[in-house]
Amino acid sequence: MKNIAHTLIRRGLNRVFPGGEGTSHPETDRVAAPPPVLVSGAVETPLVLASPHSGCFYPEAFVQNSRQPLHRLRSGEDSYVEELAAGAHALGPVLLSATFPRAFCDVNRAAWDLDPRMFDGPVPSFVKATHRGLSGLGSIPRIVADNRPIYHTRIPFMEAALRIRDYWMPYHATLAETLRLTHARHGICLLLDLHSMPDAPEAGSPDFVLGDGHGTSCDSRFVTTAEDTLTNLGYKTTRNNPYAGGYITRHYGRPREGLHALQIEIRRGLYMDEATRTKNQGFETLQHTLTTLTAQLLQSLSRRTMT
Structure with missing residues (x-):
């Protein structure tokens, strides 16, 4: 499967860094920093688990240069989501975070x-x-929660380009290759893009929001399987309201090619205290929920490959 968009991104990076890869990133101690993306497991099943927002390594210079204290910078973090997926991962799917x-x-x-x-x-x-970028929520955010500005002053564009090169591209290169290998091996692939969310009273305070780009990124049978499984377990779900899926879901979801992407938003109050970012008594229950959900989707994928 071609990835024309990422080829164009590399061309943009080549314009910013015409001398090649020699420019180093000033904000990160490469000895202390973990790799940008962690991958656990192999493509043993047609399902891929991913957690793009649960990372919690904050480069010290970034924190020092921010107008906001660390706890506010962490307000958009999907804390522990990769841990919530541990049981689901044990069923065989590869896990990226x-x-x-x-x-x-x-x-x-x-x-x-x-x-x-x-x-x-x-x-x-x-x-x-x-419109998301202009509102301050682009690939290099300008604001955090409550429209609070991250930076004291404007930053050099080179700083953004370095982060795209050293963080955005490695994540997407790894994800794209994992999806390609999964599809090549199984003939079909379902990406579960896992996120967490604050309470959303405007949407009726759902426990889970299933985002399929309003029917464009995932076969409706898989979305229905997820919806029915969660409803039967006692959870309140909505589709695409208020989250229909971001760039990952819309970019990688190509149902006609056998590549499906479903964004799953989980209400944070189910498993942690949002104020203290500590796990609550519901954490283990939610782990089991994601395990059950993954098992049901694996069965659905198995039936699909036999038809």
């Missing part, structure tokens, strides 16, 4: 979806901001 936080680099946005106003000079023509 980013180690860096979304406040530093958000891989669920297009690479060059950036607010030009956050930089201290002109930006290249390949920067194309969506």
Whole structure:
């Protein structure tokens, strides 16, 4: 499966770094920093688990240069999601997780979806901001919760380009290759893109939100299986409200090609105290829930491959 979008991103990086890969990242101690993405397991099943927003390695210089204290920078973090998926991972699916936080680099946005106003000079023509980017929530966010600005001053565009090269690209290169291998081996692939969310009273305070890009990124049979499984376990679910899926779901979900992507948002109050970011008594129950959900989806995938 071709990945034309990522080829264009590399071309943009080549324009920023015409001398090749020699430029180092000033904010990260490469001895102390973990790799940008961790991968556990192999493509033994047609299902892939991913947690793009649970990373909690904050480069010290980034924290020091921020206007916000660390606890506010962590407000958008999907804490412990990769741990919640441990039981599901034990059933055989490969598990990917980013180690860096979304406040530093958000891989669920297009690479060059950036607010030009956050930089201290002109930006290249390949920067194309969506309404999300212009609101401060692009691939290099300008704000955190409650519209609080992250930076004291505008930052050099080179800083954003370095993060795209050193964090965004490795995550997506790993994810794309994992999906390719899974599809090649099994003839079908389902990506569960796992996230957590605050309570959403505007949508009726669901426990889970299933995002399939309004029917464009995943076969409806898999979404129905997920919905029925969670409902039968006593959870309240919604589809695409208020989260229909971000860049990852929309970019990788190609049902006609046998590649399906489903974003799953989990209400944080089910498993942790949002104020203290500590696990609560529901953590283990939710682990079992994700394990049951994954088992049901694996059965659904098995039936699909036999038809």
